[in-house]
Amino acid sequence: MEHTVSLRIDGVDQEVSVDTRTTLLDALRERVGNTSPKKGCDHGQCGSCTVLLDGRRHLTCLALAVAYDGAEIVTASGLAGEGDDGELHPVQQAFLAHDGYQCGYCTPGQVCSAVGVIDEAKRGQPSHVTDDLEADIDLDDDEIRERMSGNLCRCGAYVGILDAVREAAAR
């Protein structure tokens, strides 16, 4: 059964016709034509499909599109300016500077996740490795590794990703 949902995707309002079974990921990839979020597992296990959904990082493969009428979605593509010269988000610049990727397939999800992580830390949200739940969050290496662990990278670019997130967080 088809439904229409209103989504603001990378700054553009769109009416998207979806099946009730359509995930947000498939809505973006197959119905909108935005393939920036990637499908690595379709089960919420790899993080490749991460976007910013109403400002927070979210797995789009575990979200049914019909449940998100009116949502604002920012993909890794939307974090950057348009075209070949559009300005990159500081997190994206840091991924380039520290070679925080190889094949690039998990990368858009890593980038969105990193943007979310930096914001979560600023807002004082603790993680599994936060010792003092009252104090401001110090986004140190252990915190970054822990918070980025929902995004798998089989090329093994974690060392570069850590360096990139650390640098972007310090800006």
Place this chain on the structure above:
Amino acid sequence: MTARPFEARSMGTALDRVDGREKVTGRATYAVEHDADLDEAPLHAWLVTSTTASGRVLRVDAAEALAHPHVVTVLDHTNAPRLADTEDRELAVLQDDRIGFRGQIVAVVLAETSEAAREGARLVRVHQEAADASVSLDGAETYAPEEANGGFEAATDQGDFDAAWAAAPVQLEQTYSTPLEFNNPMEPHAATALWRDGSLTLWDSTQAVHGVASTLAPMLGISQDRVRVQAPYIGGGFGSKGLPHGPEMAVALAARWADGRPVKLAVTRQQMFGLTGYRTRTVSHLRIGAEPDGRITALEHAAVGQSSAVKEFVEQTAVPARMMYAASSLRTSHRVAALDVAVPSWMRAPGEMPGMFALEVAMDDLAEATGIDPIELRERNEPEVDPETGNPYNNRRLVECLHRGADLFGWQDRPAEPRATLDGDWWVGTGVASATYPASFAPGNTARIIALDGGRYEVSIGAVDLGTGSRTVLLQIAADALGVDPEAIDLALADTDLPMATVAGGSSGTSSWGTAIAQTAQQFRADHGEHPDPGVETTTTTDGYPSTDHALHSFGAVFAEARVHRLTGEVRVPRLLGVYSVGRVINPMTARSQLLGGLTMGLSAALFEDAYQDPRFGHVVTQDLASYHVAAHADVRDLQVEWLDDVDELATPMGSRGIGEIGIVGTSAAILNAASHATGVRVRDLPATPDVFSS
């Protein structure tokens, strides 16, 4: 002409990846992301797989599926397009009723939407007749294959092993094993296919566009020039995308059926555990006879592995033992069992990874048995010439790697005895292992160079960048070979419309394609000079690179620190260091990432990766990323790589050797050796899960 060594200007510098912007924005287009290139909305394909391990398909009941809205058709062995050649049973998809393993493709659903295709696949009823199946290596009958993967002899025998073993004052006899491991690239195997006017166009997630075309075309009964394969971006492969597998044929057949309408197929993560290759389980029986001073006099590596009855694959596990250490008598062999299971294939460093795991843990066993420091033991067994061929080594710098690593790692502070350091609740230890990988070179690569306006050049070769950085590194090679800046080169890759290139695999890609580019550039200059007219071009194909009577291999030393919890047995690896001798490093940034990636995969194999099979049906039940664990970010702590200053112009005109695989070699052994040093518990089977230490 053959290529000559040439001056490094861009080579050796950390040129930024040329495709970085596309990757960090997600605008790079992978195999099923080419809708914009299609003139019609594609059909979506979904695979239906067998649930019996052996037997035949009696009937595929598609009625319910066909009644589902937007399902277009269901193809099975009775109505799928016929192939001209069905000898390769892995690729002869939907050609007959035979079932060779659980998880085999038995039907393909085509629908207007992916949701309908997926639901349609659920609704297909496959009536199957089950036959007796042999699915476990334990107790299975094995046979001696004619050869092992890579064309290696299956068995070798030098000197008199039995006599040397019998006479050896120190005898070590142990068994080491590695489990089923799955490549699991982040991009699932996938393709978009279009059959039009008797020709097939594929956007494929493959490490070899020409390899896919040359394999599929004769099976489809069409000439190879009627198959065009493109692979602009590949989301990893690690060998599983090196050879075409069943899904590529399935989507090709679906496209042939849909004649004129494109079809997209993305294999699910779960289906990848049955359809896209994996590393077989390996069991290595080692016998090492040595003098009390640690010098090896007799070495036997007898490897037992598992293959598939559908198609043979023999992991060359015992091959590295043929050249690694000096031993006057040396015997190696492979035996495999042909089981009714999914078809194994390449996974990063086939042979070297499991073989060096066994040998390098065995070296630690020998160090313990003789009371000799593990580094000193390896030094005492350095061969003067290649033990297998008798040829001199060029650039065998294993001992330098070991020494440099020992300095960087602080090896001298290591307690000689195991179980010597308890830090809180954690036993702490360190370990070392050697790494090696041959300098592979594939002849027959063709490159084309065309002069453009304004001093620019178009350089073309069908090579695939599977994510490692080939697109950047080949640009550097082309620039230096032509004597221009990288900005002056337009590089075209990954399309069968371009000159023939061999697979991105076996750590052979940069060596083989780079040599073709260098040879063509040198011929271009000879033909057209330094200031060519726009439009002139040169194309050459490599026969090889000047042959040498030297043995050409890369080497490395991996150092690990392991902490093992005294109560739970949890293992952590706070430090991992690899020091390598790999010839010239063409791009230090991409090379570092590739070596770090290899170490990470080795760490993952050491601690996590293990696929559990159903004993009745042989399929993998841990068939996703929640139950088949790969290293996550928090598992990876302080990883470092370094390399020796090297140029090996006997290997390639660039002075480089391949680096894609050596990072995973020896890494698991170093970690298990460290865990044994920490706890005093020797572990000879991968992975080292907590239960091993907590009993």
